[in-house]
Amino acid sequence: MRLLSIDTSNLVLSVAVVEEERVLAEMTTNQQKNHSIRLMDCVSELLDTTGTLPEQLSGLGVANGPGSYTGVRIGVASAKSMAWSLNIPVIGISSLQVVAMNALGFPGMIVPLFDARRGQVYTGCYRTDGMESVRACENEKIILLEEWLPHLRDQAQGEAILFLGEDVRIHKEAIVQALGEQAKFASPAANHPRAAHIGYLAMKKLQDGTNAHELVPEYLQLAEAEAKWLAQKQEGLVKE
Amino acid sequence: MGDIVMNRTNSSRYEMRVQEAYQAHKESGAPTYILGIETSCDETSASVVRDGREVLSNVIASQADIHKRFGGVVPEVASRRHVENITLTIEEALAEAGKTLSDIQAIAVTYGPGLVGALLVGVAAAKAVSLARGIPLIGVHHIAGHIYANRLVEEMDFPLIALVVSGGHTELVWMKGHGQFEILGETRDDAAGEAYDKVARALNLPYPGGPHIDRLAHEGEPNVPLPRSWLEPGSYDFSFSGLKSAVLNTLHNAAQRGESIEPANLAASFQDSVTEVLVEKTLRAVREYGAKQVLLAGGVAANRGLRDRLQERCKAEGVPLVIPPFSLCTDNAAMIAAAGYIKYEKGQFAKLDLNGVPGLSLTEQ
Numbered sequence: 001m002r003l004l005s006i007d008t009s010n011l012v013l014s015v016a017v018v019e020e021e022r023v024l025a026e027m028t029t030n031q032q033k034n035h036s037i038r039l040m041d042c043v044s045e046l047l048d049t050t051g052t053l054p055e056q057l058s059g060l061g062v063a064n065g066p067g068s069y070t071g072v073r074i075g076v077a078s079a080k081s082m083a084w085s086l087n088i089p090v091i092g093i094s095s096l097q098v099v100a101m102n103a104l105g106f107p108g109m110i111v112p113l114f115d116a117r118r119g120q121v122y123t124g125c126y127r128t129d130g131m132e133s134v135r136a137c138e139n140e141k142i143i144l145l146e147e148w149l150p151h152l153r154d155q156a157q158g159e160a161i162l163f164l165g166e167d168v169r170i171h172k173e174a175i176v177q178a179l180g181e182q183a184k185f186a187s188p189a190a191n192h193p194r195a196a197h198i199g200y201l202a203m204k205k206l207q208d209g210t211n212a213h214e215l216v217p218e219y220l221q222l223a224e225a226e227a228k229w230l231a232q233k234q235e236g237l238v239k240e
Numbered sequence: 241m242g243d244i245v246m247n248r249t250n251s252s253r254y255e256m257r258v259q260e261a262y263q264a265h266k267e268s269g270a271p272t273y274i275l276g277i278e279t280s281c282d283e284t285s286a287s288v289v290r291d292g293r294e295v296l297s298n299v300i301a302s303q304a305d306i307h308k309r310f311g312g313v314v315p316e317v318a319s320r321r322h323v324e325n326i327t328l329t330i331e332e333a334l335a336e337a338g339k340t341l342s343d344i345q346a347i348a349v350t351y352g353p354g355l356v357g358a359l360l361v362g363v364a365a366a367k368a369v370s371l372a373r374g375i376p377l378i379g380v381h382h383i384a385g386h387i388y389a390n391r392l393v394e395e396m397d398f399p400l401i402a403l404v405v406s407g408g409h410t411e412l413v414w415m416k417g418h419g420q421f422e423i424l425g426e427t428r429d430d431a432a433g434e435a436y437d438k439v440a441r442a443l444n445l446p447y448p449g450g451p452h453i454d455r456l457a458h459e460g461e462p463n464v465p466l467p468r469s470w471l472e473p474g475s476y477d478f479s480f481s482g483l484k485s486a487v488l489n490t491l492h493n494a495a496q497r498g499e500s501i502e503p504a505n506l507a508a509s510f511q512d513s514v515t516e517v518l519v520e521k522t523l524r525a526v527r528e529y530g531a532k533q534v535l536l537a538g539g540v541a542a543n544r545g546l547r548d549r550l551q552e553r554c555k556a557e558g559v560p561l562v563i564p565p566f567s568l569c570t571d572n573a574a575m576i577a578a579a580g581y582i583k584y585e586k587g588q589f590a591k592l593d594l595n596g597v598p599g600l601s602l603t604e605q
């Protein structure tokens with residue numbers, strides 16, 4: 001079985017073709033170029049490189065957020081449309097979990113994060129499950145970093161906490177200030193999402209057979225206009 | 241000869257499959273079925289059109305009810321709905337047409353102008369289907385689509401003048417042949433549809449305001465003096481912001497004096513000013529350029545005041561006028577497939593790096 005996997009949810013673009021036990025090819029760039037322009041050319045190139053015809057694919061995996069709204073949508077719209085065209089299942093994998101996979105085997109808490117502006121981060125907390133996968137210790141969320149860090153300190157009970165993601169460098173100072181030596185940071189390569197991880201995780205979930213129509217992004221927050229409208233509705237200021 | 245060999249070895253498998261599929265279909269002489277996709281604003285639409293003329297299906301998942309609560313289209317909300325609806329809409333369009341993807345020769349998609357986030361969803365979907373199935377991808381300009389909606393009703397007779405009026409556009413387009421667009425004039429500020437929405441808001445009419453003004457105008461008399469914006473002599477450009485301000489001032493001044501203006505009369509006067517300028521400039525272009533046909537296109541083509549006046553004047557001038565039915569005037573994918581067919585015939589295909597271009601120009605596409 002061959003799977004194509006895609007991540008365009010943040011600045012990094014990553015595409016891979018995997019089989020059950022092997023990664024056949026992977027392309028990861030951090031050029032911050034337009035994913036809309038580059039994604040399908042990369043997919044086409046990777047299929048050619050691995051000698052794969054689209055109809056030979058058994059499934060697709062895609063990072064479905066959180067992340068940049070537009071980036072997430074490009075990945076999800078492309079993956080679900082391709083899966084629908086080929087009549088194969090598509091699996092959405094958390095963009096945070098993909099990054100957490102880079103820390104397989106880390107003996108402590110793994111905390112991937114993406115900047116979400118105004119002091120907030122999209123984040124979650126993972127622990128390694130042997131050397132194969134990571135499991136979430138709590139729900140992914142958007143939260144103020146200044147609230148998240150003390151919460152992590154309470155949860156970790158002295159264990160090391162590894163922060164992962166391209167945006168960690170933006171918040172490194174605040175993290176060190178709050179957690180001191182308990183906070184750990186990784187080599188640059190571990191901060192990038194790798195589509196090969198998505199392919200591997202999606203392969204394991206393939207039997208779940210997600211229908212292409214049902215795949216939607218996980219933004220972790222409402223569009224601003226919707227949030228405002230709901231708040232007004234709760235106050236009885238507007239009617240349906 | 242050497243060039244051909246070079247190209248072959250440098251082409252991707254995808255490009256070779258597209259060319260093979262195209263050549264085989266051209267040689268077969270079989271009808272061409274194009275799948276159109278349109279997501280430039282708040283309608284997710286997909287359609288199957290045969291030979292650029294016959295609509296087999298035209299599915300539109302409208303978000304109008306959602307955006308109504310915000311008083312206008314919210315780009316982020318629109319983009320989110322497009323992702324949720326896109327494959328369902330395409331599937332429905334094929335089912336309604338009684339076709340499967342194997343019957344489709346090409347995917348035509350709107351790549352501009354429009355809301356960039358919204359455009360990107362349709363473009364991503366179209367590219368994915370094109371790559372997955374190895375069939376040609378065609379990028380279509382949204383206004384070219386509106387113009388080609390007319391060809392779903394009646395064959396084009398060149399040279400022709402197209403008046404495109406919608407929420408975002410007011411353009412007078414000159415066409416010498418298929419796929420050849422020359423802009424004679426366009427709005428310098430607000431689009432006609434925008435002016436309608438703003439005046440509707442001032443009159444406390446619900447969003448979207450165009451149809452409400454049109455209805456109200458028919459109940460009133462155009463007896464409120466409002467300006468006509470002809471701009472400099474000879475210009476085919478439009479400007480509606482001055483008219484919009486005049487309407488707002490009229491309302492404001494009346495309120496200050498404690499008088500009330502009959503909204504129906506104000507709506508009629510506003511509509512009169514807009515349609516007079518649109519229609520007279522169109523007819524002037526018909527005479528100057530010697531057009532054989534006039535096409536009305538875009539969402540505002542549904543406006544009864546504009547249709548009636550244009551009909552009357554074209555009749556007097558002896559030039560045939562084509563106006564598509566309402567369902568083909570507002571944003572829809574059938575018009576995109578119809579415009580895409582012209583590019584299909586010419587073999588003008590997009591590459592996989594096709595991007596959404598919010599400010600795409602009609603003449604440079």
Ligand SMILES: [Zn+2]
Nearest residue numbers: 382406539571
């Ligand atoms: Zn339009």
